[in-house]
Amino acid sequence: MQLLDNKIIFLTGGSMGIGLECAKKYAEAGAKVMIMANDEASLIESMKILGEGHSTFFGDISISSNVENAIKFTLKQYGKIDVIHNNAGIASPSKSLDQTDEYEWDKLFNINLKGVFYTTRYGLEALKQTKGCILNTSSVVAEIGQENHAAYSATKGALNALTKSMALDYAKYKIRVNAVAPAGVWTPMLREWAKQQKDPSKIEKYLDDIHVLGHCPDGDVIADACVFLVSDKARFITGNIMPVSGGAELGYRRFE
Structure with missing residues (x-):
């Protein structure tokens, strides 16, 4: 028996980056994965990687009807949902709060939280039927903040509080709710962020240095933790924000 045999996982933002590594x-x-994302090309590529038995749904996580239809599609396809992994998120723009406009603020909150x-x-x-679980992808910046990312940090701080409140609300249904909190992880989103910085050539060393373990990882290290958190091995863990950060939160260093 594999760790996630017969599990059906509804994964948002699962067609690239950390989400694809999780998928x-x-x-x-051993799980069957249903990926919801708003990038059609990457959804097609993800199915080539995952192979038969998995599914995709093209839609916007910030639009109510899209999500409702995606959930209905998953239930029609598989008959149940064991796990909802809320991974979809954006980090842009790289700005202080006063430089962030209302459209950018709303887009961050709509995708990172309303989803x-x-x-x-x-x-x-x-999830009530399966006594399943919810996993949210947060970030260490939720606790320590991040320069020039006020709105993004705010969404992740809110997500941490939301995770704990949901864990309390849904414990009576035997539904666990946890979050995973990376620091830097090499993804297309992080590479885009790197390009926005004053000196992109120094970013790789900076991202290695902020992690106490000495390097900025790929998404597979986050995915391994996620497999554990949604499995029965974590059956007595709920309301937990698990850092998978190489110790970055122990001494985040300023980039000069």
Whole structure:
């Protein structure tokens, strides 16, 4: 028996970056993965990687009807949902609060938080049936902040509080709710952020140095932790924000 045998995982933002690494690890552990994302090309590529038995749904996580239809599609396809992994998120823009405009603020909150509201709203009844779990992708910046990322940090701080409140609300249904909190991880989103910085040539060393273990990892290290958190091995863990950060939060260093 594999760790996630017979599990059906609804994964948002799972067609690239950390999400795709999670999808691959979930599939390797025996789960069937339904990826919802708003990039059609990457959804097609993700299915080539995962192979038969997995599915995709093209949609915007910040639009209520898209999420409702995605959940319905998953239930029609597989008959149940064991895990909802809210991974979809954006980090741009790289700005202080006063430089952030209203459109940018709303987009960050709509994707990073409203998406969680929608997946829970439409997926909770299915999780009650399976006594499943919810996993949120947060960030260490939720606790320590990040220069020139006030709005993004705010969404992740809110996500941590939301994770704990959801864990309390849904414990009576035997539904666990946890979050995973990376620091730097080499993804397309991080590479885009690197390009926005004053001296992109120094970014790689900076990202290595902020991690106490000495390097900025790829997404597979986050995915391994996620497999554990959604498995029965973590059956008595709920309301937990798990740093998978190479110790970055122990001494985040300023980039000069």
